[in-house]
Amino acid sequence: MNLLQARGIKRTYGALQVLKGIDIEVNSGEVVAIVGASGAGKSTLLHILGTLDRPDEGEVFIGNTKVSGLGDKELAKFRNEEIGFIFQFHNLLAEFTALENACMPGYINAGLNEKEIKRRGEELLGLLGLSDRMNHLPSQLSGGEQQRVAVARALLNKPAIVLADEPSGNLDSQNALDLHQLFFKLRDELGHTFIIVTHNEDLATMADRRLVMQDGRMLQ
Numbered sequence: 001m002n003l004l005q006a007r008g009i010k011r012t013y014g015a016l017q018v019l020k021g022i023d024i025e026v027n028s029g030e031v032v033a034i035v036g037a038s039g040a041g042k043s044t045l046l047h048i049l050g051t052l053d054r055p056d057e058g059e060v061f062i063g064n065t066k067v068s069g070l071g072d073k074e075l076a077k078f079r080n081e082e083i084g085f086i087f088q089f090h091n092l093l094a095e096f097t098a099l100e101n102a103c104m105p106g107y108i109n110a111g112l113n114e115k116e117i118k119r120r121g122e123e124l125l126g127l128l129g130l131s132d133r134m135n136h137l138p139s140q141l142s143g144g145e146q147q148r149v150a151v152a153r154a155l156l157n158k159p160a161i162v163l164a165d166e167p168s169g170n171l172d173s174q175n176a177l178d179l180h181q182l183f184f185k186l187r188d189e190l191g192h193t194f195i196i197v198t199h200n201e202d203l204a205t206m207a208d209r210r211l212v213m214q215d216g217r218m219l220q
């Protein structure tokens with residue numbers, strides 16, 4: 001089933017045309033990797049797909065929603081509930097525990113009560129191998145553990161799609177491999193859909209599809 005569809009995406013910064021007409025379709029349950037040289041426009045595209053930025057031209061559909069048709073308030077709600085983000089730097093809040101960090105998106109989701117939020121947070125952290133780290137602060141966790149908390153946070157609202165920008169860019173090779181395997185486990189066990197921008201060729205090779213961007217265009 002077609003979950004995300006973007007057509008004719010163009011984005012210019014000043015005189016620089018960063019995206020020159022991108023088309024992309026992602027099916028539900030797919031893990032898609034986007035690779036390409038630095039400056040090719042990968043992060044810019046991911047931000048547009050994630051509704052963090054608007055294209056100059058083109059349309060993005062997620063599920064049945066045309067995201068350009070949403071106003072700012074509706075868009076913020078849609079983004080919180082339907083899109084999970086994982087970045088290179090996890091941005092966990094230092095004064096909150098792993099569980100509290102993982103639960104954070106739940107507290108701005110009107111459809112969830114406190115008990116359900118906590119239940120989901122504990123379940124996800126358990127699935128990610130962090131059962132015995134739930135009450136630790138980020139500073140008491142390893143880099144790989146911190147990134148897994150960020151993954152739990154991204155999944156808390158059961159988003160339709162998870163977008164990751166260099167998720168393992170800050171991890172050593174073993175932690176990177178563990179994280180990559182987790183993405184596939186989350187797809188297999190929970191049915192999640194991922195679009196992952198990466199320079200890691202091992203991850204790109206493991207993905208269902210490896211899309212290559214070059215100079216603002218998708219090569220295949």
Ligand SMILES: Nc1ncnc2c1ncn2[C@@H]1O[C@H](COP(=O)(O)OP(=O)(O)OP(=O)(O)O)[C@@H](O)[C@H]1O
Pocket residue numbers: 013018036037038039040041042043044045
């Ligand atoms: N907000 C902005 N204002 C001006 N230029 C920008 C902005 N964001 C990105 N760019 C430029 O757009 C181009 C593409 O950037 P982008 O971050 O999308 O590339 P990338 O393929 O993700 O690169 P990398 O692999 O290094 O992260 C670069 O030349 C960058 O300098």
